[in-house]
Amino acid sequence: MKTASLATIPFVDLKAQYQTIKSEIDDAVSKTIEETAFIGGARVKDLEEGFARFSGTRYAIGCSSGTTALHLAMVSAGIGPGDEVITASHTFVATAEGILHAGADPIFVDVDPEDYCLDLAQVEKAITPRTKAIIPVHIYGQLADMDPLLALAKKHNLIVIEDAAQAHGAALGDRKAGSMGLMGCFSFYPGKNLGAYGDAGIVTTDDEAHYENIQALANHGRETKYTHKIIGYNYRIDGIQAAVLNVKLKHIADWNRSRQRIAHRYTELLSGIDGVRAPVERRGHVYHLYVIQVDDREGLAKALAADNIQSGVHYPVPLHMQPCFKHLPGWGEGKHPVTEKLAKRILSLPMFPELTEEQQDRVVESVRKFVG
Ligand SMILES: *Cc1c(COP(=O)(O)O)cnc(C)c1O
Numbered sequence: 001m002k003t004a005s006l007a008t009i010p011f012v013d014l015k016a017q018y019q020t021i022k023s024e025i026d027d028a029v030s031k032t033i034e035e036t037a038f039i040g041g042a043r044v045k046d047l048e049e050g051f052a053r054f055s056g057t058r059y060a061i062g063c064s065s066g067t068t069a070l071h072l073a074m075v076s077a078g079i080g081p082g083d084e085v086i087t088a089s090h091t092f093v094a095t096a097e098g099i100l101h102a103g104a105d106p107i108f109v110d111v112d113p114e115d116y117c118l119d120l121a122q123v124e125k126a127i128t129p130r131t132k133a134i135i136p137v138h139i140y141g142q143l144a145d146m147d148p149l150l151a152l153a154k155k156h157n158l159i160v161i162e163d164a165a166q167a168h169g170a171a172l173g174d175r176k177a178g179s180m181g182l183m184g185c186f187s188f189y190p191g192k193n194l195g196a197y198g199d200a201g202i203v204t205t206d207d208e209a210h211y212e213n214i215q216a217l218a219n220h221g222r223e224t225k226y227t228h229k230i231i232g233y234n235y236r237i238d239g240i241q242a243a244v245l246n247v248k249l250k251h252i253a254d255w256n257r258s259r260q261r262i263a264h265r266y267t268e269l270l271s272g273i274d275g276v277r278a279p280v281e282r283r284g285h286v287y288h289l290y291v292i293q294v295d296d297r298e299g300l301a302k303a304l305a306a307d308n309i310q311s312g313v314h315y316p317v318p319l320h321m322q323p324c325f326k327h328l329p330g331w332g333e334g335k336h337p338v339t340e341k342l343a344k345r346i347l348s349l350p351m352f353p354e355l356t357e358e359q360q361d362r363v364v365e366s367v368r369k370f371v372g
Contacts, residue, residue: 009362014195025244037239070099087135089110116291135161140314142279194248263287
């Protein structure tokens with residue numbers, strides 16, 4: 001087969017998505033520029049109201065990224081020096097940055113080998129008198145096991161803040177990502193299920209005091225224009241990003257359904273290939289990523305690349321083994337076997353709502369050729 005002549009299948013195709021909404025986006029962006037509504041304003045307010053409604057929360061506060069959303073949530077929750085915050089080692093580095101920027105210590109624990117979310121037995125073991133909060137990560141778009149986690153948190157009087165950066169719209173019944181903890185933190189990084197055209201993020205909450213506090217924190221702690229009641233940050237969201245996100249918010253439910261359809265088709269097609277472990281769907285999965293496990297991950301990535309198919313690894317280095325966290329307690333190889341094993345075996349296949357069946361068939365054939 002002369003695969004070299006086939007067009008590249010991208011990992012994510014943001015251009016294909018733009019083509020489907022181009023006139024709406026162009027219109028919204030140029031209106032924002034005409035209005036010079038670059039920071040704050042009506043489009044940000046629309047986004048906050050729209051996203052809160054979408055997530056089933058009373059409030060949402062736009063901010064500059066998922067990372068700053070996490071930092072804002074930590075600070076507003078009163079988490080600081082001397083506190084410990086338990087989270088997964090199997091996540092993107094930003095989950096820990098939010099904790100560290102607030103001055104607290106992240107305590108990394110292992111994940112469940114089936115769904116890759118926090119292993120609650122490990123969470124319970126990690127609780128100490130210094131523990132102040134737990135951050136479940138809805139990794140790859142699948143909800144963490146929130147009911148037992150919330151019960152455990154309640155028993156130990158701990159705050160729960162959801163890292164929902166990969167899980168916009170993930171739901172168990174009518175309970176949505178970002179609505180179950182005290183606060184939920186979302187990223188609008190361009191490649192996320194709901195992506196801006198630059199950096200942006202949002203915090204969701206039902207709590208009015210945190211809503212007001214985070215609004216102030218993200219905007220220099222200001223009370224009135226030049227009176228600052230608390231020391232804050234410049235973590236605001238741009239008007240243009242909000243304008244883009246308002247357009248996309250109308251489509252996110254459809255896009256999530258497409259991701260689910262594509263994921264289910266992948267799982268069905270891959271089930272015939274020995275040596276490929278497809279994702280296990282347990283709780284409200286919106287498939288930000290479609291992650292398989294194989295013995296020879298590097299080999300498969302190379303074989304896909306030779307067939308002009310892009311892939312990714314999320315994430316190759318567990319947080320408890322990151323060079324930048326060497327100073328933290330619990331650092332070093334051998335601590336969290338599930339996470340460490342995953343880091344060597346996982347591969348993310350192309351996943352985006354516009355992925356066609358023909359493209360998908362090519363991906364599966366390429367996997368079959370190498371693994372099968
Ligand atoms: C993307 C991501 C973040 C950080 O979001 P940014 O907008 O890139 O700052 C945090 N946590 C997880 C799990 C993510 O995937």
